[in-house]
Amino acid sequence: MSKRTVQFKIYRYDPDRDEKPYMQDISVDLEPSDKKLLDALVRLKVKDDSTSFRRSCREGVCGSDAMNINGKNGLACLTDVDSLPQPIVLRPLPGLPVIRDLIVDMTQFFKQYNSIKPYLVNDNPPPERERLQSPEEREELNGLYECILCACCSTSCPSFWWNPDKFVGPAGLLAAYRFIADTRDEATNERLDNLEDPYRLFRCHTIMNCVDVCPKSLNPTRAIGKIKDMMVRRAV
């Protein structure tokens, strides 16, 4: 079998050594078993171990290896390397501060996630067994709880780029609706109050970049629409 070679153009920046970021051209020979972009990156790391990126589970569950691949955010471990036009241009997730190479500082992203209280609020004493839901009530949580917080969506959202400190962002709002929709949660009103704000929720102008990039095929825009829907039903 002929050798496969991939050409990379990678964003490099080490604040301790580089004055400013630059794009590095580098090529890597792949083995037949290398299927995903992450496999190629691991090969590249062997060749030049100063290249830095996050990775962990390598199967689209942990959300560590989110990056901007040929201009579109995605997970390296879920992207077929053969499907990508070359040179493969890799950049860190846009809009977040770069720590080094493809590694970004996700503090702001998680701050927004924490601000929506991503846990059940229920002050009633827990029943003997679990708090029950009907199959229909449980159904509503599908497409919401699967989010792995990779930040692909929020960092592809212009509203999040301009106001990352004030706009919750698609990932945070998807999680917000996950708890608003949960019948076991009792803080629905407080949650809606918390989001009724020109910045926190209403920066979303439904351009749906988030839906376009989500590696888990989730739909934050629909969840945001449902939050707005609930606010309207509460107010009218």
Add this chain to the structure above:
Amino acid sequence: MVKRIVVGAHYGLRDWIGQRVTAIVMALYSVYFGICALMLPEMSYEAWSGMFAGGFMRFFSFLFFMSLFYHAWVGVRDIFMDYIQPVGIRLTLHVIVMFLLIGYAGWAAQILWRL
């Protein structure tokens, strides 16, 4: 003063609904206006001002302009919120745009009832 990020103004829903309702009003008016203009017997000043002579057309036209200005206010404010970060400049721009739109509303009324 310590600079802390403050959010939680508790508005936005009214403007969001308002923008959608005004869009519907403008869409309906555009169709109505198009039909009325096409049904004019001739393109002359008399026919044109005659079209606006009826009370309904005047009211609907004024409603259209009010919708347009409210719609524009929400949209322009959104643009300022995204792109103009210094609060002082943003507030100044908000005030200028608000007065401008109120002025336009008065002007629209004056034109409509003068025709």
